[in-house]
Amino acid sequence: MPVRLRKLIGMILIVVLVIVYAMLATTFATLLLATSPWWVHLLYFLLTGLLWILPAMLIIRWMERPAREE
Incomplete structure (x- = not known):
């Protein structure tokens, strides 16, 4: 696959990952954490704010692979 297409x-x-992840994380927070104290919200959003980086790193690593010589 050409590098530009990849x-x-x-x-x-x-972009799809960030949008879907943000919607799911926010929906989960509003449904289950509505009555929780402020520090639970802080920890939750701190964790979920960093967690999306792991799948994004895998996508970026795949994007940056050099093209195979054919």
Whole structure:
């Protein structure tokens, strides 16, 4: 697969990942953490704010692989 096509697909995947992840994390927080104290909200959003980086790193690593010589 050409590098430019891989980067385009990766960019689209990262945008979709961020949108879906933010919607799921926020929905979960409003449904289950509504009556929790402020420090639970702080820990939750701190954790979920950093957790999306792991799948994004995998996508970026895949995007940056050099093209195979064919």
